[in-house]
Amino acid sequence: MFFLFKYRFLQTIREVSVMFWALAFPVILGTLFYFSFGSGIESTGEETWDTVKAAVIEEDDSSENAEAFHTFLKEASGKLLKLRWDATEAEALEMLDDGKITGIYYVKDTPSLTVGKNGLGESILTGILDSYNQNFALIQEIASTHPEQLPQAFEALNDYRQTTREETLGGQTLDPNVQYFFALIAYACLSGAFLGVRASFDTQADLSPLGARRSVTPTHKLKLVITDMTVLVLIHFINILILNVYISQVLGISLGDDLPSLILVDFMGSVIGVCMGLAFGSISKMSLSMKMGLSVALTLVPGFLAGLMFGNMKNLIELHCPVINRLNPAAVLSDAFYCLGIYNDMERFTRCLLILGAMSILLFITAFLGVRRESYDSI
Amino acid sequence: MIHIENLVKRYGSFVALDHLNLDIQEGEVFGLLGPNGSGKTTAINCLLALLKYDKGNITVFGRQMHPDSYDLKKDIGVVMQNVAVFEQMTVRENIDYFCGLYVRDRNERQKLVDEAIRFTGLEDYLKMRPKKLSGGLLRRLNIACGIVHKPRLIIMDEPTVAVDPQSRNRILEGILELNRQGSTIIYTSHYMEEVEQICSRIAIIDHGQVLATGTTEELKSMIKTGETITIETIHLGENELDGIRKLPHVFDLTYEDQVLKLRLSSAKHNLIRILNYLQEHDIAFGRVFSELPTLNDVFLEITGKELRD
Numbered sequence: 001m002f003f004l005f006k007y008r009f010l011q012t013i014r015e016v017s018v019m020f021w022a023l024a025f026p027v028i029l030g031t032l033f034y035f036s037f038g039s040g041i042e043s044t045g046e047e048t049w050d051t052v053k054a055a056v057i058e059e060d061d062s063s064e065n066a067e068a069f070h071t072f073l074k075e076a077s078g079k080l081l082k083l084r085w086d087a088t089e090a091e092a093l094e095m096l097d098d099g100k101i102t103g104i105y106y107v108k109d110t111p112s113l114t115v116g117k118n119g120l121g122e123s124i125l126t127g128i129l130d131s132y133n134q135n136f137a138l139i140q141e142i143a144s145t146h147p148e149q150l151p152q153a154f155e156a157l158n159d160y161r162q163t164t165r166e167e168t169l170g171g172q173t174l175d176p177n178v179q180y181f182f183a184l185i186a187y188a189c190l191s192g193a194f195l196g197v198r199a200s201f202d203t204q205a206d207l208s209p210l211g212a213r214r215s216v217t218p219t220h221k222l223k224l225v226i227t228d229m230t231v232l233v234l235i236h237f238i239n240i241l242i243l244n245v246y247i248s249q250v251l252g253i254s255l256g257d258d259l260p261s262l263i264l265v266d267f268m269g270s271v272i273g274v275c276m277g278l279a280f281g282s283i284s285k286m287s288l289s290m291k292m293g294l295s296v297a298l299t300l301v302p303g304f305l306a307g308l309m310f311g312n313m314k315n316l317i318e319l320h321c322p323v324i325n326r327l328n329p330a331a332v333l334s335d336a337f338y339c340l341g342i343y344n345d346m347e348r349f350t351r352c353l354l355i356l357g358a359m360s361i362l363l364f365i366t367a368f369l370g371v372r373r374e375s376y377d378s379i
Numbered sequence: 380m381i382h383i384e385n386l387v388k389r390y391g392s393f394v395a396l397d398h399l400n401l402d403i404q405e406g407e408v409f410g411l412l413g414p415n416g417s418g419k420t421t422a423i424n425c426l427l428a429l430l431k432y433d434k435g436n437i438t439v440f441g442r443q444m445h446p447d448s449y450d451l452k453k454d455i456g457v458v459m460q461n462v463a464v465f466e467q468m469t470v471r472e473n474i475d476y477f478c479g480l481y482v483r484d485r486n487e488r489q490k491l492v493d494e495a496i497r498f499t500g501l502e503d504y505l506k507m508r509p510k511k512l513s514g515g516l517l518r519r520l521n522i523a524c525g526i527v528h529k530p531r532l533i534i535m536d537e538p539t540v541a542v543d544p545q546s547r548n549r550i551l552e553g554i555l556e557l558n559r560q561g562s563t564i565i566y567t568s569h570y571m572e573e574v575e576q577i578c579s580r581i582a583i584i585d586h587g588q589v590l591a592t593g594t595t596e597e598l599k600s601m602i603k604t605g606e607t608i609t610i611e612t613i614h615l616g617e618n619e620l621d622g623i624r625k626l627p628h629v630f631d632l633t634y635e636d637q638v639l640k641l642r643l644s645s646a647k648h649n650l651i652r653i654l655n656y657l658q659e660h661d662i663a664f665g666r667v668f669s670e671l672p673t674l675n676d677v678f679l680e681i682t683g684k685e686l687r688d
Binding site for chain 1: 428430446450462465
């Protein structure tokens with residue numbers, strides 16, 4: 001058995017065209033993604049932007065609200081928001097014109113904001129002011145209607161902030177571009193189909209002379225088929241691990257911290273990719289080049305539907321025809337990676353694994369029934 | 380050793396094998412001779428249980444041959460018509476791999492691989508991949524992979540197609556050597572010269588039927604043609620042609636493109652009689668050839684068409 005294993009391993013890894021599609025192409029694609037998204041991605045996987053700078057103009061107002069807003073801004077100032085308190089209104093407006101600051105907060109009874117244009121920084125400043133106004137209105141209402149519950153209201157507000165912060169950062173990344181890399185790994189898993197198609201060709205007497213020669217030997221067909229499948233899954237699993245290491249260590253994209261789960265998804269993806277190829281390779285009598293050509297579509301179409309080329313595709317499908325996302329192995333794989341990297345949703349993760357397992361079993365049975373034949377109607 | 384009885388194989392309405400019967404004895408080099416599409420490879424594939432057949436019975440080594448007859452398969456070596464090796468493996472790796480499908484013991488395998496390499500003369504190419512080999516060397520590798528485990532029965536399906544004359548001779552000599560070492564050989568070809576050169580018995584096959592079986596001499600003696608005489612002559616009228624046609628032992632005559640071709644039954648002095656007739660009638664002639672019957676003549680007489688067609 002080891003003997004068969006060794007030669008099948010050598011034969012497969014030396015097959016340049018097949019290994020290109022199964023390993024090199026996803027790596028190249030990953031590199032292109034990385035450079036396309038530019039500096040939006042850094043080693044922690046968190047999207048970064050410049051600190052938003054704003055000036056604060058305190059009008060001569062000693063109202064309760066103005067004081068509260070003053071305190072709120074003091075607390076909000078930090079890594080994300082850099083405030084200048086010493087500028088006059090004229091200086092602040094000049095800095096706003098020059099683009100040195102993004103906006104000007106006015107501390108008064110009705111706090112206000114002046115911004116120069118539309119953009120991410122401006123949205124953040126607006127969001128901060130809106131958040132303050134909503135919370136202040138809430139507290140005011142409670143103070144007037146249920147003053148005795150004011151301490152609990154403050155506490156709840158505090159809890160809400162904590163919960164919000166935890167849920168947002170719980171998955172370790174906020175970067176929407178990471179979904180492209182999840183879709184890429186899912187596509188790479190499916191590209192094991194190239195290995196499967198190639199191997200099915202060498203196994204069936206009606207497809208190749210090599211298949212015929214192997215079929216007339218005293219080595220049991222079942223042994224040959226199982227050896228082939230084992231070798232291919234192992235090779236492709238290594239391919240996917242290499243891609244994972246490349247994405248996380250070389251490109252610096254975080255794929256999550258749950259390494260065992262990540263490896264498990266990689267393995268399931270390798271199995272489904274190889275079985276898909278074996279099944280496809282064994283159910284028709286097309287030429288090898290034709291099958292390899294169709295395998296490109298067989299892997300890229302599910303990849304496309306999983307958001308490989310257009311990041312929002314999977315979400316659109318989820319909105320309009322979610323069953324496709326349940327049946328598309330690339331989408332299920334991508335979702336499993338997303339569960340690990342973004343949501344930390346183990347229930348959804350388990351569901352993905354179960355779907356992948358069921359699909360793998362079905363494809364394995366199809367592939368096995370296809371390649372185990374020993375006698376043919378025509379050769 | 381091999382008994383094929385009433386074998387029928389159909390592809391839809393096309394009958395590829397039409398009640399084919401064959402008996403092959405141990406120790407023979409048995410030739411299956413027929414034009415392309417005559418059913419040779421189909422018969423071999425049925426024999427190897429690769430192809431399902433509609434009717435008939437096949438026994439190998441006295442036992443029924445089935446797809447899972449693994450104990451029979453270990454004594455059979457096959458050299459496919461198309462080269463069947465792994466492009467990604469070296470010459471030695473390929474031979475070792477195919478030997479390993481038959482022989483588990485590592486030491487024995489190594490010995491057999493070395494012998495097969497020597498036998499096919501591939502010593503200088505062991506680390507090369509098939510893509511780098513010439514057509515002849517590739518065929519030799521194909522043979523080495525098929526015979527490496529020293530089988531009792533070797534089936535060779537047109538092993539010399541697209542091979543240069545030097546490699547072809549080496550392959551044919553090798554086949555005779557394998558036979559001397561004790562292997563029974565089944566050799567299919569549409570090259571009658573090869574079959575005539577190495578086969579101890581021959582079956583002529585066409586349209587999926589065995590038309591005749593026997594040694595070369597037996598087959599030649601089955602036909603009327605004893606001699607074929609070809610003469611280059613500029614002009615022959617109908618009278619002269621009628622005269623030649625009436626000469627003793629002439630039973631077929633064609634005259635095309637100033638070439639007169641006569642087929643005569645076996646008799647002494649056929650050529651002298653023809654040349655005397657030409658001289659007596661002042662017919663000028665150029666080159667003259669006289670040939671003894673070939674397997675092509677056998678095929679021609681049985682089927683009415685040339686083997687090379």
